[in-house]
Amino acid sequence: MTDLLFARSQMAISLGFHIVFACIGMTMPFFMAIAHWKWLKTGDEVYLRLTKAWSKGVAILFATGAVSGTLLSFELGLLWPKFMEHAGPIFGMPFSLEGTAFFLEAIALGVYLYGWKKIPQYIHWAFGVLVGVSGILSGIFVVAANAWMNSPAGFDWVNGQAINIDPVKAMFNDAWFTQALHMTIAAFAATAFAVAGVHAYYLKKDPSSSIHKKALNIVIWFAVIAALLQPVSGDLSAKDIAKRQPAKLAAAEALFETQSRAPLLIGGIPNIKEKRVDYAIAIPGLLSFLAHGDFNKEVVGLDRIPIDEQPPIAVVHYAFQIMVGIGIFLLGIALYFLFRKFIIKKEPFTPRLLKLLVFAAPMGFIAVEAGWTVTEVGRQPWILYGILRTKDSLTPMPGLVFPFMLTTGVYIFLAIIVTWLMVRQFKSITRKV
Amino acid sequence: MEWVVLFFLATSVFLYCLLGGADFGVGVHEWLVPANKKRRHEEVVAYAMGPVWEANHMWLIIVVVILFIAFPRVYSQVSIYLHIPLTLMLIGIIIRGCAFSFRHYDSVEDGSRKYYSWAFSFSSLLTPIAFGVIIAALMLGKIPPQPTDYYSTYVQPWCNIFSLVTGFFVLSIFTFIAGVFMVGEETIGDLRENYVRRTKFLHIVMIIMGALVFFAARFEGFDLGARFFSHPFALTAMALATVSHFLLWPLFRVSRRWRLRLLAGFQLFMVVAAWLAVIFPDVIFYNNGTTLTLFEHMAPEKTLIALGVALIVGATLFLPLLGYLFFMFKKASGNLNN
Numbered sequence: 001m002t003d004l005l006f007a008r009s010q011m012a013i014s015l016g017f018h019i020v021f022a023c024i025g026m027t028m029p030f031f032m033a034i035a036h037w038k039w040l041k042t043g044d045e046v047y048l049r050l051t052k053a054w055s056k057g058v059a060i061l062f063a064t065g066a067v068s069g070t071l072l073s074f075e076l077g078l079l080w081p082k083f084m085e086h087a088g089p090i091f092g093m094p095f096s097l098e099g100t101a102f103f104l105e106a107i108a109l110g111v112y113l114y115g116w117k118k119i120p121q122y123i124h125w126a127f128g129v130l131v132g133v134s135g136i137l138s139g140i141f142v143v144a145a146n147a148w149m150n151s152p153a154g155f156d157w158v159n160g161q162a163i164n165i166d167p168v169k170a171m172f173n174d175a176w177f178t179q180a181l182h183m184t185i186a187a188f189a190a191t192a193f194a195v196a197g198v199h200a201y202y203l204k205k206d207p208s209s210s211i212h213k214k215a216l217n218i219v220i221w222f223a224v225i226a227a228l229l230q231p232v233s234g235d236l237s238a239k240d241i242a243k244r245q246p247a248k249l250a251a252a253e254a255l256f257e258t259q260s261r262a263p264l265l266i267g268g269i270p271n272i273k274e275k276r277v278d279y280a281i282a283i284p285g286l287l288s289f290l291a292h293g294d295f296n297k298e299v300v301g302l303d304r305i306p307i308d309e310q311p312p313i314a315v316v317h318y319a320f321q322i323m324v325g326i327g328i329f330l331l332g333i334a335l336y337f338l339f340r341k342f343i344i345k346k347e348p349f350t351p352r353l354l355k356l357l358v359f360a361a362p363m364g365f366i367a368v369e370a371g372w373t374v375t376e377v378g379r380q381p382w383i384l385y386g387i388l389r390t391k392d393s394l395t396p397m398p399g400l401v402f403p404f405m406l407t408t409g410v411y412i413f414l415a416i417i418v419t420w421l422m423v424r425q426f427k428s429i430t431r432k433v
Numbered sequence: 434m435e436w437v438v439l440f441f442l443a444t445s446v447f448l449y450c451l452l453g454g455a456d457f458g459v460g461v462h463e464w465l466v467p468a469n470k471k472r473r474h475e476e477v478v479a480y481a482m483g484p485v486w487e488a489n490h491m492w493l494i495i496v497v498v499i500l501f502i503a504f505p506r507v508y509s510q511v512s513i514y515l516h517i518p519l520t521l522m523l524i525g526i527i528i529r530g531c532a533f534s535f536r537h538y539d540s541v542e543d544g545s546r547k548y549y550s551w552a553f554s555f556s557s558l559l560t561p562i563a564f565g566v567i568i569a570a571l572m573l574g575k576i577p578p579q580p581t582d583y584y585s586t587y588v589q590p591w592c593n594i595f596s597l598v599t600g601f602f603v604l605s606i607f608t609f610i611a612g613v614f615m616v617g618e619e620t621i622g623d624l625r626e627n628y629v630r631r632t633k634f635l636h637i638v639m640i641i642m643g644a645l646v647f648f649a650a651r652f653e654g655f656d657l658g659a660r661f662f663s664h665p666f667a668l669t670a671m672a673l674a675t676v677s678h679f680l681l682w683p684l685f686r687v688s689r690r691w692r693l694r695l696l697a698g699f700q701l702f703m704v705v706a707a708w709l710a711v712i713f714p715d716v717i718f719y720n721n722g723t724t725l726t727l728f729e730h731m732a733p734e735k736t737l738i739a740l741g742v743a744l745i746v747g748a749t750l751f752l753p754l755l756g757y758l759f760f761m762f763k764k765a766s767g768n769l770n771n
Contacts, residue, residue: 056538063534066487067527073497074523077512084501085509089732092502093739099491099498100747106487107754114484119761165732167739396580397516397587410524414531421539428540 004391006400007079010407012376014072016369017411021065023187023368024194025105026139027222028058029132031195034218036125046211053429054215057422058131059113064418066106071407078403083383083393086162090155091148093167098141105134139187140180147175150375150385151244157387178240179375182233186371189226189330190364192219197361200354202430211429216349216357220337227334230327235290242291245385246300248378251311252320253287254280255301262287262299267321270314275302277317311380319373326367333360435503435731437741441748442499447705449492451610451698456482456489458611460529460557461604463550465631470624474615475550479537481618484758486533490526495744502740506730507716511567514576514717518563518591525560528552558604565603568708569596569646573655574718598649602642606701609635613697617690629685636681660711667707674703 001009032054039047073095077084108130115124148154154170155162196219203212241249249255253265256275264287268280285295292299302310333356340348383390459478466474482489501508512519529552536549570576570591580586612632619625650657661667677700684693715724732740 056540060534060538063487063530066490067530070490070494070497070526070530071523073494073501074512074519077501077508078516078519081509081512084512085505085730088501088505088508089503089736092498092732092736093743095498096502096740096743096747099494100743100751102494103488103491103747103751104754106491107751107758110484110486110488110758111754165736167736395513395516397513398583403516403520406520406524410527414527417531417535421535424539424541 001401003398003400004394006404007394008390010400010404011075011079012373013408013411014068014075015372015376017415018065018068018072019368019372020365021061021068022139022142023365024061024191025058025065026135026184026187027132027191028054028061028195029109029128029135031192031219031222032058033125033128033132035215036128038214038218040121040125046214049429050211050215053211053425055113055128057425059109060418060421060425062105062109064414066102068411069102079395079400080383080390080393081395083388086388087149087384090162090165090167090170091145093171094141094144094148098138098145101134101138101141105131105138108134136184139184143180143183144171144173144176146375147179148173149383150179150248150379151175152384152387174244175240178233178237182230182237182371185226185230185233186364186368188222189230190368192223192226193330193333193357193360193364194362195219196223197357197359198426200349200357201361202426203349204351204354204358206430209430213349220348223330224334224337227327227330231331234324234327238290239293242299245378247302247305247310248316248374249291250300250302250305251313251316251378252374253299254313254317255287255299256303258298258301258304260288260298261285261296262291262301264290268317270317272313309381311378316374316378319370319377323367323370323374326363326370330360330363330367333357434734434737434741435728438499438503438737438744439727441741441744442496442503443709445492445495445499446709447702449489449496450606450705451701452485452489453492454561454607454701455611455614456486457529457557457561457604458607458609459615460533460554461561461608462611462615462631463554463557465608466624467627470627471550473622473624475536477615477619477624481614483537488755488758490530493526499740499744503732503737504716504727504730505732507725507727510717510725511571513580514586514590515567515570517587518566518570522560522563522567525556525558525563527556529556529560532556561604561607562597562600565600566591566596568603569599571717572657572712573650573653574722575653575720576717578719578721578723593653595646595649595653595655598642598645602639602646605635605639605642606704609639610697610701612636613693616685617694620687620690633682633685636678640678661707664707664711666710670703670707670710674700674707677703 032051035047035051035054038044039051108127111119112124112127112131115127118124148170151173152170153173154166154168156164196216199212199215199219203209203216206212238249241252253262254268254270254277255262256277261284263282263284265277265280265282268277270277288297288299289295291297302313333353336356337348337353340346340350340353379385381389381391383393459482462474463471497508500511532549532553536546536553539545539549573590573593573595575590575593577586577590609632612628612635616625616628616632619628647658661671677696681693681696681700683689684696714726714728716727717725719725731737
């Protein structure tokens with residue numbers, strides 16, 4: 001492997017690790033705040049226990065997210081110093097706002113975790129909400145910065161230098177809204193399904209457990225609503241990418257030839273040499289419709305993209321298929337739940353639904369990872385789309401295999417410990433019931 | 434607007450040294466506390482530091498964000514040449530951040546506590562030393578202006594006596610600051626006696642380490658003394674810090690704990706201010722005698738305005754809340770000992 005590939009892998013692992021904790025830090029405080037609200041309103045001790053259990057989870061996961069985020073803010077420079085030298089002053093604005101939001105989140109979390117019985121209870125609760133709100137805001141800001149890499153704006157690129165820099169325009173680039181929306185909903189979906197899966201597992205083991213039932217009744221709504229909204233936001237993203245980054249869409253769909261009435265492929269193995277996709281189910285015209293809202297419109301294929309500007313096709317294609325497939329699966333669970341609850345008006349948490357939820361627990365996060373793979377790998381070979389190549393922004397330091405191995409080792413180790421801690425956490429809630 | 438940004442940069446550096454430093458220091462104390470008082474020490478740390486734990490480390494994020502937005506050349510050059518010590522510092526930050534919260538929030542208490550503690554106290558050594566090494570390497574003037582061979586570009590600039598001694602000097606400062614803090618938290622009992630004795634000892638260690646830094650600089654052919662003594666502000670600041678050392682010991686009484694903290698904070702402030710004054714506006718000293726200043730390749734005015742406004746607005750939002758977090762808690766709960 002080359003230094004470039006090691007650097008990209010290190011970045012991928014760091015981002016892939018951080019995003020899980022970032023998602024949880026953005027959304028789980030809301031679950032916690034709702035349980036807390038119910039405790040304040042009903043005085044039911046079970047809600048208090050649930051709130052405390054969830055807030056402990058938030059504390060552990062937030063700490064992990066905070067330090068992995070700190071690492072990322074350095075890694076951008078350690079691995080891509082030439083990119084940062086140009087980009088810092090342009091896309092720094094969302095980062096400075098993110099810093100503020102993240103600071104607020106850390107303070108609010110400190111007040112919340114240590115505020116039990118020390119501060120008025122509704123103020124205490126409000127700090128719990130503030131944790132979530134500032135978490136969401138910091139997520140949106142960071143995604144806006146990433147969106148700028150996909151959709152550069154707010155500067156003119158003249159002779160390899162950025163001039164006429166306008167950081168506000170850079171922040172509100174064309175991609176920020178669709179990307180931030182898609183990510184925020186994804187964070188809710190992934191976290192809610194993961195939490196629901198865990199509680200479903202314990203509820204299946206002990207159907208009389210009221211804490212797990214109450215927990216499920218809170219998170220299932222986040223899961224269902226997010227799963228219903230995500231396809232809509234995904235459609236907005238697809239249309240946006242079709243316009244701005246045709247290479248990314250062509251790679252995601254493995255569309256080798258530019259064509260009107262372009263088919264949507266389900267599954268399939270891209271055959272790069274022969275420029276075709278084997279064993280795929282093709283739905284004629286659907287890709288044209290999804291990309292441009294018209295079954296007959298032309299969709300740009302890889303043949304129109306110079307070979308040295310094409311992203312790795314297979315990776316992007318598989319990742320895209322995984323993301324969309326999981327999105328549809330989660331939507332199915334949501335519809336099943338709604339069907340039982342409102343159409344036939346029966347207990348929605350059947351053993352079958354519980355089983356499905358357990359199975360779905362990691363799915364949202366897998367989709368998040370796949371989605372980021374589409375975004376990031378799909379932008380290659382550019383670090384700043386159409387302007388600066390990833391390879392040209394790499395640090396001159398050789399031997400990047402060592403930092404790669406070191407960070408990977410630390411992350412694998414941490415992932416194991418955090419998982420083990422969470423298992424202990426959930427076991428201990430059950431034991432107390 | 435660059436002065437607003439620089440003010441926030443310098444303030445954040447100082448606050449990170451003070452608050453983050455105290456955080457690191459309490460981890461170092463875990464090596465020094467006698468085994469039978471260790472558990473109590475951990476409780477005091479969790480009580481005193483827990484609420485502000487995450488917030489203390491945000492100052493570093495502010496520093497980094499200001500650097501890459503406003504002074505991108507500085508950020509990228511530091512990242513290139515000091516890749517190795519920066520990575521070590523970050524590994525330390527990750528491990529101790531996790532270990533601390535794992536230890537605090539793990540729902541089961543068993544043998545794992547020992548490992549969290551070990552990881553926490555070990556990484557508490559690593560990060561401050563790496564931090565000091567980085568600061569020293571920037572000043573020393575061994576960084577080549579263009580990358581050459583691996584050793585002289587990526588290793589030699591920081592792997593030398595001066596940088597290592599500075600690393601240990603920073604470690605001793607942080608440990609001393611943490612000691613001062615702990616003395617104020619634990620107001621009665623054996624552990625307090627232990628803190629007081631050790632903090633006095635650390636005070637002496639810190640002064641000796643400070644002197645050693647100047648000798649180590651000499652050893653590397655770098656006249657640090659001349660730079661400090663020829664700079665009127667730095668000289669005054671160092672003189673004030675030195676004089677104030679004599680006032681410190683009488684303050685090791687419960688009733689004077691806030692005066693003790695203020696004085697130690699003042700000393701740290703003087704040291705940081707003197708250091709910043711000596712190097713300003715240079716950040717990197719290259720081995721050919723040239724320097725990289727903050728103002729070279731500074732971000733354009735529009736970016737600085739956006740950043741300055743974001744910092745001012747941000748600070749008006751988070752400072753009151755941070756104040757609430759720091760002081761209301763102490764007030765509401767009283768002292769740990771009551």
